[in-house]
Amino acid sequence: MPLAGNGGYTVRRYTLDFDWRAPRTPFAAGATVEATATQALSRFDLDFAGNTLHRVTVDGARAAAERAGDELVITPARPIPRGSAFTVRVDYTADPTLRRHRDDAIQDYGWTPTPDGTVICAQPDGARLVFPANDHPSLRAPVTFRITTPAGLSAVANGRLVGTHRRPDGRVRWTYDSEEPIAAQLVQMAIGKFTFVDSSGPRGLPVRDVVPDGLVSDTEEYRSLTREHLAWLERRLGPYPFRRYGVLVGDTDQPVALETQSLSVVPKDDLLGDRVDAERNLVHELTHHWTGDSIALRRWSDLWLSEGHARFYERLYSEEHGGVSLESAMRAAYEQHDRWRHDDGAPAEPTEATLFRAMRYDGSALVLYALREQVGSRAFDRIERAWVTAYRGRAAGTGDFVALASRIAGEDLRPFLTPWLYGSRTPPMPGHPDWQVDPVED
Ligand code: TRP
Ligand code: ZN
16 A cells, blocks of 8 residues: 555644534535655655645645545645654535445455444554544544534544534534554544443553444443453553543444444444354454554555454463464464465465455464463463553554564474465465365365
């Protein structure tokens, strides 16, 4: 995805204004992007798609703005000197029906409509349908959200509710602060008739679920497991890396959950069905907060690190809580692995079209399983702890993981991991000489 993100500047903060009206109804929006030039800029880009663009200013002066595909090309009235701070303001009419489609696990993403409002599921490149962004998974900045809703509706976003302000016309402005820098793909902004359900996790961690009014009691049973999920994951991966957590129950037909930072969106159907499945999904999104959110992806090709870990711990948890054994799931994945290599690309070699296919999930959990079989579970656990500790709050890629694993295990793991991650044939599984890969013909 070579056009994702832009060079020449770093974003210090986004401030997003949304003047929400009604479902599927265009509304006034604006983004203030505070940035610092890392080179002299006569021109620069933001990622932005769809919506109706009205006006762009740079440091208050009208700037020329042209759209080319997903790029918003901005030419300020005067060039920006290298090293200087500048502020871009983009005013637009937002279109909350904008979505994109992918032919994989995700299907539709972007603005995700609900009966009363919206949730956002931006991953991988849908943030640009919501606001002008430097939309690359490795690039993060804090976000302030200022969302105005009609009386009777609530707004929620990543991080902390700073305050609400009722205006003379009865509309309410909700201000949220992401508290931590966030990649555009992990932004959440939701509107609905919500109940906020407060609880706490380990060491008093604030937990706030955001639940459509009619779904509070029906989803209570599984939502209340978050406390246990946090404790279980902390035993393996160390302290939860953000200042709060919560589950946003999606009143949508969207079939999958998403790890939007500090507030995972989980579709209501996941919370109304089978307990084993519900816990798998909840633990999956929570695990992403260590791997995928706290450790950002260096580039999309590194997605296996995010989804592979989320699937690995989801299965490890499930094995201890009434689900199938990790070993049987991994054996099944092993049988499929050449097929997935062929159809989806090797774990660390997706294409845009195969990014969220099975190889990035069980196929990548299998790579971690193979590593555990190779180095032993004690060394593996030390690698995992070291990984989430060393790269907390940073971006990291496949090479970083292989190097760190080698250092912790005290052996060069490149010869072992390279064929697993990049090869066209599945290597033998250490400790399981009887495991067989189904043949692929074509
Ligand atoms: N990362 C999600 C998961 O936890 C899957 C996903 C990617 C997704 N993009 C999405 C889900 C968009 C909903 C909408 O596996
Ligand atoms: Zn995931």
